[in-house]
Amino acid sequence: MRSVLLTATLVAMFPLACHAGDLVINVRHDLARLAICDANAAGDGQANDSPAIQAAINHAAADGGGTVFLPEGTYRVADVELRPGVTLAGAGRDQTILRALGTARMVILHGGTLRDLSAYGTPTEDVSGDGWVIAVKQGSGGTPTSSHIISVQDAVDPHIENVRVMESRYDCLYTRGSRGLRVSNSEFDRSGRNIVSMVGDDEDFAFTNCRFGSLWRLYHFDIEPNGGRFVRNGSFIGCEFDGTGAGAGGSDTWGRMLILTGHDEMMSRDITIAGCVFREISIRVRGIFPGVKVLNNPLLDGNGPFFLRVRTNPVGELRDATIIGNRFMDGDTPAENLRVGVTFTGDTVFAENDPASFNEIELDQPATLEEAAKDKVADE
Numbered sequence: 001m002r003s004v005l006l007t008a009t010l011v012a013m014f015p016l017a018c019h020a021g022d023l024v025i026n027v028r029h030d031l032a033r034l035a036i037c038d039a040n041a042a043g044d045g046q047a048n049d050s051p052a053i054q055a056a057i058n059h060a061a062a063d064g065g066g067t068v069f070l071p072e073g074t075y076r077v078a079d080v081e082l083r084p085g086v087t088l089a090g091a092g093r094d095q096t097i098l099r100a101l102g103t104a105r106m107v108i109l110h111g112g113t114l115r116d117l118s119a120y121g122t123p124t125e126d127v128s129g130d131g132w133v134i135a136v137k138q139g140s141g142g143t144p145t146s147s148h149i150i151s152v153q154d155a156v157d158p159h160i161e162n163v164r165v166m167e168s169r170y171d172c173l174y175t176r177g178s179r180g181l182r183v184s185n186s187e188f189d190r191s192g193r194n195i196v197s198m199v200g201d202d203e204d205f206a207f208t209n210c211r212f213g214s215l216w217r218l219y220h221f222d223i224e225p226n227g228g229r230f231v232r233n234g235s236f237i238g239c240e241f242d243g244t245g246a247g248a249g250g251s252d253t254w255g256r257m258l259i260l261t262g263h264d265e266m267m268s269r270d271i272t273i274a275g276c277v278f279r280e281i282s283i284r285v286r287g288i289f290p291g292v293k294v295l296n297n298p299l300l301d302g303n304g305p306f307f308l309r310v311r312t313n314p315v316g317e318l319r320d321a322t323i324i325g326n327r328f329m330d331g332d333t334p335a336e337n338l339r340v341g342v343t344f345t346g347d348t349v350f351a352e353n354d355p356a357s358f359n360e361i362e363l364d365q366p367a368t369l370e371e372a373a374k375d376k377v378a379d380e
Contacts, residue, residue, distance in 0.1 A: 043073025189213025200229020
């Protein structure tokens with residue numbers, strides 16, 4: 001009965017989409033009244049709101065799921081853990097702001113949905129925005145203080161919707177052990193390491209209508225499973241990979257790349273890139289990566305004459321790839337070459353690409369280390 005009355009009250013007070021019967025908890029009004037926590041969240045940009053928000057999440061999870069609503073305000077948080085079946089929702093990207101509290105991760109998804117808010121790794125607004133700079137050590141200049149802003153860890157069907165994630169000390173988004181991750185209509189930018197890292201045992205994921213921005217220290221988007229892990233069965237649909245601002249704010253121009261790290265065992269595989277825009281970002285292939293589909297992308301600009309390059313490991317092999325309907329550019333002019341150091345093997349298909357010469361690329365035998373090393377030297 002308490003859940004039903006609370007839901008009815010909040011639906012009338014706030015324009016938050018919910019279904020009849022869902023539990024909705026407003027962290028600024030309901031926690032103390034319902035004895036969920038000793039005090040409500042402050043949302044004033046000063047107080048530690050992590051305990052209040054976590055108590056609301058735990059209560060909703062114990063009730064079988066629901067929505068924890070963060071109305072307009074600025075909330076300082078660290079190590080907030082989102083549970084399966086729970087939605088942590090703000091009032092909009094410009095209305096609900098999360099800011100870092102110390103050096104911990106800000107939000108850890110074990111499931112559930114995070115939506116309609118912004119999360120900044122910087123503690124206060126005066127070291128944020130256009131004044132943000134990368135610094136290696138915490139506390140110098142405008143250094144962001146959180147490690148990873150959003151960490152998806154050992155999660156089934158986590159969703160991230162309509163969020164802005166910026167100014168991390170390490171990664172804006174870090175995933176390990178995710179299944180069914182869905183990220184949509186979201187923006188990630190300004191990182192002290194990588195914009196996004198997927199480090200392994202991540203499968204069945206989709207990024208849709210997302211922007212990956214232009215300031216970082218190490219790599220743009222790093223798919224790099226380690227320790228025998230894999231990243232597979234993923235897609236990027238209608239996304240923008242933007243490297244045009246690299247070098248500003250102390251960021252590096254090196255690392256303008258989406259990295260695909262494969263293995264001889266071919267555990268990492270099957271990535272689709274469709275309807276996306278790459279601005280001064282290339283794809284770098286390491287090892288054997290089968291099942292890559294590059295489809296109907298209106299702009300693929302790899303910041304130089306090659307869009308596909310080998311990375312670090314002398315062998316970069318795309319096996320059973322499908323490359324159809326793409327426009328490859330080098331700045332304002334058509335690209336002259338598709339690849340350097342990358343071999344195409346198996347049932348690879350090229351068709352309807354611009355320039356037309358990219359449809360006539362011959363398949364290779366798997367590259368020897370000596371041949372790949374020569375190509376890598378040419379690339380550098």
